[in-house]
């Protein structure tokens with residue numbers, strides 16, 4: 107697996123040694139690498155860690171994880187019956203602190219992306235992943251690329267920064283072949299290549315959004331790029347032959363480590379592990395060091411037209 111390990115010796119006060127080095131980390135990510143820190147560069151205060159690990163939470167079919175929306179300082183998905191209001195406010199504060207410290211670190215570490223990203227949700231993943239009872243499309247243990255079916259990214263890349271906080275067990279990941287190979291494998295045999303919108307489709311999308319119909323039928327607001335990424339996500343999970351026979355690499359991220367990856371391009375699955383934190387950033391592909399590596403660029407080249 108293209109896991110690229112970054113030790114504290116590679117950093118000065120937790121940051122890259124130069125602008126050139128920050129660009130190098132960005133281009134590694136863009137080439138499909140997972141950047142892995144055996145020791146997280148974003149340590150979590152002891153009291154937050156203790157609170158996160160003792161949180162009681164029953165699995166519900168409604169919420170896959172606990173989500174924190176930093177732009178609105180909003181916490182969702184908490185099992186309110188299982189915790190006291192003090193515990194919930196402590197959790198809220200811990201998520202706020204985690205989210206801002208990751209953003210502060212990445213603003214320097216991935217300097218070329220800073221100010222060209224949109225801050226998205228953070229999440230706390232308190233459940234054991236091995237054997238979770240989720241529907242096929244929501245399963246995390248099947249190889250997939252990430253897509254947001256109800257919140258189109260319009261070509262922005264999904265960068266995720268993780269932190270494994272289980273005191274003594276790792277988080278077991280698997281990845282498979284690169285995005286361009288996947289597109290070859292799945293199109294046009296299993297899903298059609300995206301085609302640009304015509305004037306009628308563009309008008310229906312605007313209408314769906316202004317009238318609120320898109321809330322009920324989210325597919326109406328997806329531009330061709332997001333429609334394709336959603337179909338690819340589903341097609342991968344639903345293809346038993348692919349899941350069984352594709353080339354695979356496994357890696358276990360140990361306790362106290364962090365890692366980050368463009369999850370809309372690097373096909374991944376989590377097989378086991380409990381207690382992980384995650385922060386998502388939506389990166390403008392024009393801020394990429396190698397913009398041609400972005401999936402929107404790969405797909406637009408194939409389609410010969412703009413897709414978002």
Ligand code: SIN
Pocket residue numbers: 231246252277369374375376382
């Ligand atoms: C995923 O994005 O599929 C899950 C990754 C994880 O929670 O480790």
Ligand code: FE
Pocket residue numbers: 250251252369374
């Ligand atoms: Fe995923």
